[in-house]
Amino acid sequence: xxxxxxxxxxxxxxxxxxxxxxxxxxxxxxxxxxxxxxxxxxxxxxxxxxxxxxxxxxxxxxxxxxxxxxxxxxxxxxxxxxxxxxxxxxxxxxxxxxxxxxxxxxxxxxxxxxxxxxxxxxxxxxxxxxxxxxxxxxxxxxxxxxxxxxxxxxxxxxxxxxxxxxxxxxxxxxxxxxxxxxxxxxxxxxxxxxxxxxxxxxxxxxxxxxxxxxxxxxxxxxxxxxxxxxxxxxxxxxxxxxxxxxxxxxxxxxxxxxxxxxxxxxxxxxxxxxxxxxxxxxxxxxxxxxxxxxxxxxxxxxxxxxxxxxxxxxxxxxxxxxxxxxxxxxxxxxxxxxxxxxxxxxxxxxxxxxxxxxxxxxxxxxxxxxxxxxxxxxxxxxxxxxxxxxxxxxxxxxxxxxxxxxxxxxxxxxxxxxxx
Amino acid sequence: xxxxxxxxxxxxxxxxxxxxxxxxxxxxxxxxxxxxxxxxxxxxxxxxxxxxxxxxxxxxxxxxxxxxxxxxxxxxxxxxxxxxxxxxxxxxxxxxxxxxxxxxxxxxxxxxxxxxxxxxxxxxxxxxxxxxxxxxxxxxxxxxxxxxxxxxxxxxxxxxxxxxxxxxxxxxxxxxxxxxxxxxxxxxxxxxxxxxxxxxxxxxxxxxxxxxxxxxxxxxxxxxxxxxxxxxxxxxxxxxxxxxxxxxxxxxxxxxxxxxxxxxxxxxxxxxxxxxxxxxxxxxxxxxxxxxxxxxxxxxxxxxxxxxxxxxxxxxxxxxxxxxxxxxxxxxxxxxxxxxxxxxxxxxxxxxxxxxxxxxxxxxxxxxxxxxxxxxxxxxxxxxxxxxxxxxxxxxxxxxxxxxxxxxxxxxxxxxxxxx
Numbered sequence: 001x002x003x004x005x006x007x008x009x010x011x012x013x014x015x016x017x018x019x020x021x022x023x024x025x026x027x028x029x030x031x032x033x034x035x036x037x038x039x040x041x042x043x044x045x046x047x048x049x050x051x052x053x054x055x056x057x058x059x060x061x062x063x064x065x066x067x068x069x070x071x072x073x074x075x076x077x078x079x080x081x082x083x084x085x086x087x088x089x090x091x092x093x094x095x096x097x098x099x100x101x102x103x104x105x106x107x108x109x110x111x112x113x114x115x116x117x118x119x120x121x122x123x124x125x126x127x128x129x130x131x132x133x134x135x136x137x138x139x140x141x142x143x144x145x146x147x148x149x150x151x152x153x154x155x156x157x158x159x160x161x162x163x164x165x166x167x168x169x170x171x172x173x174x175x176x177x178x179x180x181x182x183x184x185x186x187x188x189x190x191x192x193x194x195x196x197x198x199x200x201x202x203x204x205x206x207x208x209x210x211x212x213x214x215x216x217x218x219x220x221x222x223x224x225x226x227x228x229x230x231x232x233x234x235x236x237x238x239x240x241x242x243x244x245x246x247x248x249x250x251x252x253x254x255x256x257x258x259x260x261x262x263x264x265x266x267x268x269x270x271x272x273x274x275x276x277x278x279x280x281x282x283x284x285x286x287x288x289x290x291x292x293x294x295x296x297x298x299x300x301x302x303x304x305x306x307x308x309x310x311x312x313x314x315x316x317x318x319x320x321x322x323x324x325x326x327x328x329x330x331x332x333x334x335x336x337x338x339x340x341x342x343x344x345x346x347x348x349x350x351x352x353x354x355x356x357x358x359x360x361x362x363x364x365x366x367x368x369x370x371x372x373x374x375x376x377x378x379x380x381x382x383x384x385x386x387x388x389x390x391x392x393x394x395x396x397x398x399x400x401x402x403x404x405x406x407x408x409x410x411x412x413x414x415x416x417x418x419x420x
Numbered sequence: 421x422x423x424x425x426x427x428x429x430x431x432x433x434x435x436x437x438x439x440x441x442x443x444x445x446x447x448x449x450x451x452x453x454x455x456x457x458x459x460x461x462x463x464x465x466x467x468x469x470x471x472x473x474x475x476x477x478x479x480x481x482x483x484x485x486x487x488x489x490x491x492x493x494x495x496x497x498x499x500x501x502x503x504x505x506x507x508x509x510x511x512x513x514x515x516x517x518x519x520x521x522x523x524x525x526x527x528x529x530x531x532x533x534x535x536x537x538x539x540x541x542x543x544x545x546x547x548x549x550x551x552x553x554x555x556x557x558x559x560x561x562x563x564x565x566x567x568x569x570x571x572x573x574x575x576x577x578x579x580x581x582x583x584x585x586x587x588x589x590x591x592x593x594x595x596x597x598x599x600x601x602x603x604x605x606x607x608x609x610x611x612x613x614x615x616x617x618x619x620x621x622x623x624x625x626x627x628x629x630x631x632x633x634x635x636x637x638x639x640x641x642x643x644x645x646x647x648x649x650x651x652x653x654x655x656x657x658x659x660x661x662x663x664x665x666x667x668x669x670x671x672x673x674x675x676x677x678x679x680x681x682x683x684x685x686x687x688x689x690x691x692x693x694x695x696x697x698x699x700x701x702x703x704x705x706x707x708x709x710x711x712x713x714x715x716x717x718x719x720x721x722x723x724x725x726x727x728x729x730x731x732x733x734x735x736x737x738x739x740x741x742x743x744x745x746x747x748x749x750x751x752x753x754x755x756x757x758x759x760x761x762x763x764x765x766x767x768x769x770x771x772x773x774x775x776x777x778x779x780x781x782x783x784x785x786x787x788x789x790x791x792x793x794x795x796x797x798x799x800x801x802x803x804x805x806x807x808x809x810x811x812x813x814x815x816x817x818x819x820x821x822x823x824x825x826x827x828x829x830x831x832x833x834x835x836x837x838x839x840x
Contacts, residue, residue, distance in 0.1 A: 065695075088702070103503050405501060
């Protein structure tokens with residue numbers, strides 16, 4: 001889709017993504033343990049909205065619609081109906097229409113689609129929040145909650161860690177077909193952590209990952225799956241983080257930008273988008289992210305670009321194998337050649353086309369509903385040069401996101417252009 | 421909002437709404453008990469989609485987007501990510517963008533807003549499904565799940581039956597201010613059941629309700645709340661039903677209608693809509709549904725009508741007091757006078773402006789995520805004269821819906837016009 005009425009990201013905000021392993025997360029050993037609590041889902045939502053409004057001088061009374069991407073607030077936080085949570089952050093948001101959108105890990109991306117289409121319907125200023133809190137329960141229970149993003153009745157039994165197992169199934173198939181090694185996959189993990197180490201908002205900001213660590217199962221980097229066929233195909237270092245956090249953007253029409261007083265240099269245009277879904281539990285090809293391929297192709301075609309035009313990509317590396325497969329789905333690499341692209345260094349922070357320079361889902365973290373919004377915010381931040389230590393050292397004109405829900409069951413892909 | 425690009429309901433489908441008390445619901449005493457299971461959430465979704473496609477001769481490959489309204493699939497059915505469930509009903513739906521939208525009991529209404537706005541973005545044929553299954557757990561546990569539509573942290577403790585208590589709080593305040601009696605409220609229940617008795621799709625199709633039964637607490641109609649201040653203000657007969665069921669509509673542009681081969685007499689125009697949200701846990705006025713008032717006013721103003729122009733309304737009677745307050749919020753009655761409108765008979769099936777002729781949430785049933793879609797489908801069905809025993813015996817040109825989420829925290833209101 002290409003918006004007939006131009007739509008822009010006018011502002012963004014991110015909370016730190018936190019969880020086990022991040023120094024500002026309160027757990028055993030933390031000085032505040034037993035004294036303070038970690039922020040709740042409501043806290044994260046309120047924080048990111050206030051930050052968005054305050055840091056960017058946004059008058060909330062100009063906002064006409066709110067969407068929030070969230071996957072499992074009912075389970076992790078006993079709270080659904082999060083559209084009606086937005087105005088608790090600022091009473092001037094009361095009265096506008098707000099709703100939650102959910103497409104598992106693509107919830108945030110769907111929120112952005114909703115906002116773009118609200119602009120097509122005539123609204124001028126729309127708020128999109130993405131938020132998730134997942135650290136309220138133990139990992140195994142959380143994995144059961146997240147399995148609601150698979151076809152639960154038929155896929156839950158694959159492993160206690162259902163989602164990691166579904167992606168390990170892809171890793172296994174890919175290794176068997178293309179001869180990919182664990183050490184190959186470890187390179188993705190190393191890149192993610194290295195980028196996150198430069199990003200103070202990242203969950204893994206202070207955690208180091210060497211190639212040897214990532215390439216080898218060990219007590220500190222175990223194979224977590226019980227499923228005997230998949231056990232060896234996934235280590236902790238392959239996984240995205242169980243994070244809490246929130247992201248927010250303002251999406252506006254040209255009229256909206258005027259009302260907000262935002263100058264062109266404060267804006268990134270949402271040039272085009274692709275939005276595709278394939279049925280739960282019916283993966284046709286373990287070697288390829290078909291839905292991602294369709295969504296990215298739609299976005300690029302409607303945006304009038306090719307994969308070669310992309311200067312920065314934020315792709316959904318829920319597991320290391322997913323980043324590799326995203327390279328091939330989007331068309332950055334031929335089938336079977338994703339690893340060559342990574343090894344070339346082109347997708348590193350200093351490369352010709354950085355992918356996930358903030359650390360991606362493996363390094364930056366993955367608060368499920370926030371991720372799709374965070375990806376768009378990250379492209380904005382890099383284009384506007386506000387990324388500090390992880391800033392790409394060249395001008396970025398064209399960026400692409402690919403936000404995946406479940407095992408490639410829904411993908412939202414955006415083509416973004418810097419307004420200079 | 422008034423869609424610049426005209427949008428139409430081109431087709432609809434409803435499953436029977438079932439649950440405790442309906443003869444086709446399998447429970448103790450039913451001949452199939454222990455032999456068959458009731459349909460799952462996936463079954464309801466698949467059934468309503470197939471019925472929509474088959475009964476209306478819709479080619480699913482023409483559908484370009486799918487939304488599904490659902491409140492709590494993760495809890496009642498261990499299944500989220502329902503957008504990716506749609507194409508399991510028909511493989512020709514694979515590939516299009518689909519997502520779940522959620523605004524508690526207004527989830528279905530928000531799905532319709534999403535579809536109208538997708539049409540404004542240039543799509544021509546959009547599917548909206550609403551579905552909920554709630555009978556998988558006992559009532560008290562279900563009440564805890566549904567409390568996720570309140571501000572759980574601050575409102576859950578009001579009563580084990582949190583939502584009934586929130587609305588009983590309104591009933592109490594209204595009685596104290598306006599002198600409303602239990603017998604007054606009982607009239608709403610009697611109307612709902614009487615209408616449902618004529619509607620074979622209704623949950624309460626075979627259950628009778630007399631004024632004396634509804635007006636008096638008894639073993640068969642107990643006051644269910646434990647909260648001592650609210651206990652006397654809510655009986656079972658005041659409550660909507662804990663139902664399973666699904667509803668679906670096709671929303672199309674004029675181009676879409678041509679592609680589908682739908683004649684004008686198969687269509688109802690979505691003339692305008694209002695969509696408003698107020699913050700969770702912050703009800704300003706117990707006597708008035710402020711959010712409903714705003715949403716309905718927006719819809720009517722943008723549709724160029726007044727309350728007096730409405731010939732048929734589907735309003736959100738999650739409890740009897742809500743129907744009364746809806747009369748006043750929409751402007752059918754002055755504050756404090758809702759009961760007079762009911763007693764006048766004008767809102768009965770034979771009245772000048774029938775409200776909830778199929779039985780509403782109290783009689784037809786309330787599968788949460790389905791309700792907003794069902795309301796729109798019901799207006800369509802009455803306009804097209806397919807309601808059989810509960811068909812209104814006059815031509816309907818203008819209808820209105822008001823679909824409420826939570827305790828008046830989000831409301832979607834539609835103005836619909838028959839295309840003749």
